[in-house]
Structures are given as structure tokens and as C-alpha cells.
Amino acid sequence: MLRVALTGGIASGKTAVSDAFAKLGVPIIDADVASRAVVEPGSEGLQQLVKRFGEDILTADGTLDRRALRGIIFNDNQARTDTNAILHPLIRQWMQQTSAQQPAPYQIFVIPLLAETNQAEQYDRILLVRCSESTRIARLMQRDGITELDARQILAAQSSDEERQRIANDFIVNEGDYDELTANVLQLHHLYLNLAQNASGA
Template structure:
């Protein structure tokens, strides 16, 4: 039987990675859409050539790789450019993720994506787990982790789906406002529950 797919999402600084890592340590096959997004623009892949043709050589690092901060800057306040980039990359990322999910041998597999809801990727999964965290904690954690200003974090939050929107799509919610030991316990509880499901449904 093919594994069913759990979509794992949460806002920036919510602890998605810690949750995904613990599921992986329990033997669950995890595919990260962010990693897939990096793979599709590696040198030699067709997407990179199209990005350079569109934005110019200035978007490359001296070694020929994609200069992500420069690209982010070009699209940040420019909805038309962002849309162009998303239309190019989203289908490629979807295909890359599907290819990696197909390798799963665990009873269920996890697709981790910060933009699960916004990008419509939630339609590809059987169940949605949202890692939720109060916004003040999100901002403090992210600013500390990325050595960035609270103002910058808040501007990223604006682009991501509002918490309400994410929670509306959730089948399960894990509120990550305590310590790591507690978080791991919650992941293990969910894992035991998920092993009882057929196709992601009770």
C-alpha cells in the first residue's frame, strides 16, 4: 500500500524543522519543499538558466550558483516578478517533491512546506499538521535565529498565510510554546496516532 502523505506547515520560527526532524528520527520519510526549491535552481538545472535569462547575470554568485538574497530583493516588493518566478518554480518543485515522496517506505510520509497553504500544495496531501506558535514568540525566535530585525521578521510574516488561514486547513495542530522535550513527546503521540490511520483519515 502506498504511504499516505502528511503535510507539515507552520509560520516562520514555529519550530517546523524540529518537528520534522523528530518525525524523521522515528523512521518517517520526510521531504522538505524548501530543499526541493533549492535543488531545482542548482547550476545545470533548466530553471536557473531561465532565471538568469529573465533577471540577468547579476543574479548569480561568482561561482555560478543562484544569489538568493539578490533574487529575494528583486521580487520582494514586486508582485509581478514574484508571480513570474512562482509560475516557473512551483510546478518544478511539485514534481521534485512528488519524486522524493514516491521513495517512501514508511506507513506515511511527510511533506514539509512553509507555504503549504499559500502555494496550494495542501491539495497534494491527505492530512495537514500545523505547528502553531503565538506571533510574539515567532518574532523573537526568528530574530534571534537569523540575527535579523523584528521589523524584517514581521514583513516575512505578512507574506506568509495568516495564522487563521493556516489553522482553517489544519487537521491537527501542535502548539509549540514549551520546551523541546515536550515537543518531542507531542510528536511521538501524533506518530502513534498516525500509524493507526488509513489514508490519513480516522
């Protein structure tokens, strides 16, 4: 089975691309979905976070207060390192288990921080979704209700597209033209099916 990692900066349009692949019947294993699953109430991940940071990171109903946790780790490198050490192994385990339950010629693994976490070598192909910085800023401002300055600070904290391009095999530009996007996804779909077939020796 061919393993394709889909990555890109925040607000680059990764969800639109993964949704287009999903409509073609391709299994999607999403790190963001995994990150929510591993901190559900009663989970090992949430228990470890509470042990590290205390119950102030919980809401009144016992779920993770993501805003509170972000506030703690934003300017505290050790807290961020500890959080990653707790969650990343659990996220990888969740993704592996989900992958095993969905056999297919190829799968798409949506990993926003692929470049930052040095996971590229674990995948057969890297698909980078990209768009202009101005488009990403506009999307962030509209989606999250933040200022342009806040949006620029968020972008600055991530790897650049130049860094992502160094590990990518394939590219999709997503500036909002849905017809162009779906056509590009279909082209890559056929490529990945052929690569998977060749790899299996069929």
C-alpha cells in the same frame, strides 16, 4: 500511503517537528530542500531564472544569489509571479520523485506555504505547527540577525495562523519545550500509522 503535509508560519518550529518525525524513521520530503535542489548550477530551474532575470542573480561561482533574487521580487508582483511559475512545478516534481523513492506507511511533506499555494487538497492530513507571535519574532531576530520591525514585516507578509487553522487537521504547539514536542510527535506518529493501516485495508 498516507500523505501528511506539515506547515506553519516562519520560525514556528517546523524543522524541530520534522526532525522529531525523522528520528522515528518517517520519510521527510521538504519543500525548502527541493527549492534549493532545483536551482543548483546546471539545473533547468537556474537556467530559466537567468533567462528571465539575467546573470545579475548569479554569484561569481555561478550559483544563485538568493539575496539578489529576493531583492528583485520583494516589491515586484510580476517578478514574483514569474519566479513562482518557474520554480513551483519543478519543486513539485522533485518532491514527487523523492516521495516515490521512500515507500513507507506515511510520509511527511514539509510545505511552509501550503495555505498560500492552495495545495491542501493534495494531502490526507494537514499538521500545523504554531507558537506565539512573540516567540516567532524572537526566533527570527536571533536566527537572521534582523530588527523587530523587519521580523514583524516578514510575519505580516505571510498567511495568518487563523487562515492555516482552517485547513489543518492536527496541531502541535512549539514554544521550545523539547520533551513536550517529542511526546506530541510520538502521539501523532501512532495516529498516522493507524490511519495508514486503515486506509490500506490491513
